Amino acid sequence: MPQLNPAPWLFILVFSWLVFLIVIPPKILSHTTPNEPAHQSAEKPKTETWTWPWH
Template sequence: MPQLNPSPWFAILIFSWLVLLTLVVPKVLSHSFPNEPASQSSQAPKTDSWSWPWA
């Protein structure tokens, strides 16, 4: 049964992981986001009471 011979499939698996780790991962990690998240202030925002126009 030729599908039980692991040598060609193991080589393909190792080679594909090698390509993934050397080419794809650094490209993804070097991506910069245009909008960096801003740090939130420690003060709570000032909220005004709602003036209902019909009340």
């Protein structure tokens, strides 16, 4: 069974990993979310009991 020449495949493997590790992360990290998360206040909101109309 013939063996493949590893020279072009090794270059393709190394080049694809360089693209994945160097080119793609800055492009993904440059996107920002439209609404940044807001901090919640430490105090709990005051809740009221429900008034059920059928009781």
